[in-house]
Amino acid sequence: MAEKFDVIVVGAGMAGNAAAYTLAKGGLKVLQIERGETPGSKNVQGAILYSDAIEKIIPDFRDDAPLERHLIEQRVWVLDDSSYVGTHYRSEDFNKPPYNRYTIIRAHFDQWFNKKAREAGALTICETTVTELLLDGKKVVGVMTDRKGGEIYADAVILADGVNSRLATKAGFHPEIKPKDVALAVKEIHFLPQETIEARFNIGEEEGVVIEMAGTISDGMMGTAFLYTNKESITLGIGCMLSDFKKQKTTPYELLDKMKQHPSIAPLIEGGEMKEYAAHLIPEGGYNAVPQVYGDGWLIAGDAGMFVNGIHREGSNLAMTTGMLAAQTLVELKQAGKAFTAPNLAQYKAKLDDSFVMKDLKKYRRMPDIFHKNKQFFTTYPELISKAAQKLIRVDGVDKKTKEKEIKQSFVASRSVFGLIGDAFRFWRAME
Amino acid sequence: MHSVVCIKQVPDSAQIRVHPVTNTIMRQGVPAIINPYDLFALEEALRLKDKFGGTVTVVTMGPPMAEAALRKCLSYGADDAILVSDRAFAGSDTLATSYALATTIQKIMGNMPVDLIFTGKQTIDGDTAQVGPGIAKRLDYQLLTYVSKIVDLDLEKKEITVERRAEGGVQLLKTATPCLITMLEGTNEMRFGDLDDLFRAARYDLKVWNREAAGIDDAEMIGLKGSPTVVSKVFAPRPRSQRAEMVETVDNDPKNLAVTLLAKVFTQHPKLEKEIAKRAG
Numbered sequence: 001m002a003e004k005f006d007v008i009v010v011g012a013g014m015a016g017n018a019a020a021y022t023l024a025k026g027g028l029k030v031l032q033i034e035r036g037e038t039p040g041s042k043n044v045q046g047a048i049l050y051s052d053a054i055e056k057i058i059p060d061f062r063d064d065a066p067l068e069r070h071l072i073e074q075r076v077w078v079l080d081d082s083s084y085v086g087t088h089y090r091s092e093d094f095n096k097p098p099y100n101r102y103t104i105i106r107a108h109f110d111q112w113f114n115k116k117a118r119e120a121g122a123l124t125i126c127e128t129t130v131t132e133l134l135l136d137g138k139k140v141v142g143v144m145t146d147r148k149g150g151e152i153y154a155d156a157v158i159l160a161d162g163v164n165s166r167l168a169t170k171a172g173f174h175p176e177i178k179p180k181d182v183a184l185a186v187k188e189i190h191f192l193p194q195e196t197i198e199a200r201f202n203i204g205e206e207e208g209v210v211i212e213m214a215g216t217i218s219d220g221m222m223g224t225a226f227l228y229t230n231k232e233s234i235t236l237g238i239g240c241m242l243s244d245f246k247k248q249k250t251t252p253y254e255l256l257d258k259m260k261q262h263p264s265i266a267p268l269i270e271g272g273e274m275k276e277y278a279a280h281l282i283p284e285g286g287y288n289a290v291p292q293v294y295g296d297g298w299l300i301a302g303d304a305g306m307f308v309n310g311i312h313r314e315g316s317n318l319a320m321t322t323g324m325l326a327a328q329t330l331v332e333l334k335q336a337g338k339a340f341t342a343p344n345l346a347q348y349k350a351k352l353d354d355s356f357v358m359k360d361l362k363k364y365r366r367m368p369d370i371f372h373k374n375k376q377f378f379t380t381y382p383e384l385i386s387k388a389a390q391k392l393i394r395v396d397g398v399d400k401k402t403k404e405k406e407i408k409q410s411f412v413a414s415r416s417v418f419g420l421i422g423d424a425f426r427f428w429r430a431m432e
Numbered sequence: 433m434h435s436v437v438c439i440k441q442v443p444d445s446a447q448i449r450v451h452p453v454t455n456t457i458m459r460q461g462v463p464a465i466i467n468p469y470d471l472f473a474l475e476e477a478l479r480l481k482d483k484f485g486g487t488v489t490v491v492t493m494g495p496p497m498a499e500a501a502l503r504k505c506l507s508y509g510a511d512d513a514i515l516v517s518d519r520a521f522a523g524s525d526t527l528a529t530s531y532a533l534a535t536t537i538q539k540i541m542g543n544m545p546v547d548l549i550f551t552g553k554q555t556i557d558g559d560t561a562q563v564g565p566g567i568a569k570r571l572d573y574q575l576l577t578y579v580s581k582i583v584d585l586d587l588e589k590k591e592i593t594v595e596r597r598a599e600g601g602v603q604l605l606k607t608a609t610p611c612l613i614t615m616l617e618g619t620n621e622m623r624f625g626d627l628d629d630l631f632r633a634a635r636y637d638l639k640v641w642n643r644e645a646a647g648i649d650d651a652e653m654i655g656l657k658g659s660p661t662v663v664s665k666v667f668a669p670r671p672r673s674q675r676a677e678m679v680e681t682v683d684n685d686p687k688n689l690a691v692t693l694l695a696k697v698f699t700q701h702p703k704l705e706k707e708i709a710k711r712a713g
């Protein structure tokens with residue numbers, strides 16, 4: 001193909017669309033290549049959209065973006081096999097526009113986002129897979145696709161191809177992703193009439209609820225689960241580290257099946273019609289696993305660069321922000337008449353370090369390691385907490401002081417005093 | 433040579449949901465696709481273009497969102513695409529749809545003569561298989577339905593020979609062009625377009641024709657007014673109760689099993705045994 005572009009963006013997910021939109025708005029000639037049938041057709045997310053990141057790119061996104069419900073209530077549950085202990089936070093403040101968080105369906109949202117990019121001037125082609133990067137020495141000069149006439153040239157390529165970016169590995173930019181750095185998540189969408197959902201969760205027409213969960217439902221593995229309300233459906237899913245799945249030999253769908261039967265969860269989805277099942281990796285290696293993200297003629301954004309904050313379940317906002325920053329770097333260089341060389345593209349890293357993306361990842365950099373080494377957070381503690389709650393609540397003639405003593409003893413018996421102090425210290429260090 | 437291919441954008445029936453309470457069909461949010469049967473028609477037209485050169489024009493009558501379906505056809509290699517779209521078409525049945533499409537095709541012929549018109553066998557939503565024949569009748573063209581193979585096309589003599597799947601066998605038919613072909617499914621496989629086609633499709637300035645542009649003067653012939661058929665209700669069939677039965681084998685003998693099974697089938701369908709016996713003479 002003779003036509004040359006300023007920039008090729010690989011992928012039309014959150015990072016790719018943010019990048020293509022920003023580049024096109026900045027006046028660059030952009031080609032975006034997506035392997036799915038449509039943008040978003042292959043993408044998996046819970047999915048919660050954080051307004052802040054998209055607002056920075058498309059300030060009036062609320063006018064026409066396909067949004068399901070704005071969230072007014074957050075539940076955090078610690079589960080053992082028969083119970084949950086949780087906090088629910090619901091506030092009228094979340095009911096005042098502009099809303100802060102929404103549930104979305106990625107297949108719809110990505111198509112909308114991509115349409116914005118195309119309207120801004122980006123050219124998007126779908127059902128086309130980039131098979132490798134074209135290199136001139138160490139410089140990326142274009143991409144090879146699986147279509148006839150497959151080579152396309154550009155001055156820079158943004159890799160927004162999602163978790164497990166084969167292209168970067170193939171080009172030798174970073175090593176293969178490690179099982180301990182990715183979670184494998186499965187999710188299902190269960191359709192229910194809108195009125196049923198609203199009655200079950202005690203919410204109004206546009207309002208939504210989030211339940212974040214952890215505990216024995218992950219079967220001793222490092223992982224979390226979630227349940228989100230959409231307009232006419234409920235999404236629920238569970239994810240655990242790939243390395244743990246490998247060790248444990250549990251299959252993800254067994255976990256999800258068990259989760260759906262949990263007495264606290266089953267009634268919420270009862271009567272629903274399961275219509276969609278998806279499995280996807282989530283890069284959760286955190287700060288220490290972020291690879292080199294730029295070089296001569298290339299930049300990496302989104303999941304491909306490990307930009308996910310697993311503790312807070314944020315990924316799409318980091319993807320959008322990194323996509324935007326990568327694009328801004330290129331637009332600024334182009335305007336200044338500078339080439340897309342590695343030293344010039346180092347500005348991208350500087351922008352990242354200066355943003356919430358790297359600051360948050362840095363803050364939680366010890367988290368993945370601690371959870372890997374201390375599975376008691378997923379096994380012993382949920383049970384202890386549940387039993388303690390039950391002991392306190394059940395009225396059975398035992399005096400409260402004795403109850404408290406028994407609870408204390410149960411914790412010491414399971415973890416020892418040193419264990420408890422150690423766990424608390426580790427947790428505090430990780431959050432610091 | 434010039435082929436016109438009629439395609440329809442339909443909801444992906446694999447993803448349609450049935451409302452659990454009212455049993456009505458819920459179309460909201462269901463992705464739209466090109467009617468799968470129409471792809472066989474398009475691919476056949478593209479193959480003729482590969483062989484004889486010329487132009488393939490795709491036409492659809494539908495809402496503005498049907499543009500996506502047309503762009504996809506362009507990415508496969510179609511040369512031109514026309515979206516016939518007007519509120520006046522809303523509620524059209526097969527009579528009105530075939531009228532609108534036939535008139536549109538006449539308009540197209542005004543710019544460039546047409547040798548062949550292709551449609552799919554039927555749609556997966558309306559399912560009537562009437563639109564193709566309706567167009568042929570209105571244009572007074574020969575009609576070849578359920579075509580499984582184009583055996584020969586002689587542009588000089590204006591003759592076409594095709595194989596047509598009929599009950600009990602295959603017919604070899606020859607007729608004059610221009611004619612209308614409804615293509616049978618499974619007869620070819622849609623190609624993977626090359627990069628140039630993809631780029632062209634993404635950038636193509638699609639033609640959108642409203643009622644007047646399509647040359648339809650008489651508004652009484654289209655839309656609800658031109659549609660004697662009214663779909664009064666659409667609902668899902670009640671799922672049939674399914675039953676499984678374990679059949680024991682005797683001595684692990686497959687023949688034995690077959691006989692047992694047949695005996696069971698014959699007791700449930702008494703006429704069948706006689707009929708088979710009769711046919712076997």
Ligand SMILES: Cc1cc2nc3c(=O)[nH]c(=O)nc-3n(C[C@H](O)[C@H](O)[C@H](O)COP(=O)(O)OP(=O)(O)OC[C@H]3O[C@@H](n4cnc5c(N)ncnc54)[C@H](O)[C@@H]3O)c2cc1C
Binds near residue numbers: 016043049131280
């Ligand atoms: C179960 C689950 C729940 C989640 N929940 C949330 C949540 O609630 N909130 C949140 O913010 N984040 C959540 N995340 C994370 C979030 O989904 C990701 O961080 C986000 O999708 C990353 O966007 P991306 O653009 O980097 O990658 P993706 O969205 O994965 O997009 C990558 C795109 O590149 C395409 N592609 C890949 N390779 C090629 C190739 N070679 N050629 C052409 N195209 C290619 C893919 O088809 C895809 O469209 C969740 C993730 C999972 C799996």
Ligand SMILES: Cc1cc2nc3c(=O)[nH]c(=O)nc-3n(C[C@H](O)[C@H](O)[C@H](O)COP(=O)(O)OP(=O)(O)OC[C@H]3O[C@@H](n4cnc5c(N)ncnc54)[C@H](O)[C@@H]3O)c2cc1C
Binds near residue numbers: 524
């Ligand atoms: C849910 C639903 C509600 C409906 N409601 C009404 C109603 O209220 N009143 C009413 O009169 N009709 C109604 N219809 C019928 C509808 O208008 C028909 O679908 C339409 O007339 C085409 O008929 P068909 O889909 O059976 O096509 P078929 O005859 O099965 O199609 C054969 C071929 O013709 C071509 N073709 C068909 N339609 C088009 C098109 N629009 N553009 C280009 N090519 C085409 C394609 O190549 C197709 O393969 C309804 C249909 C549905 C699914």
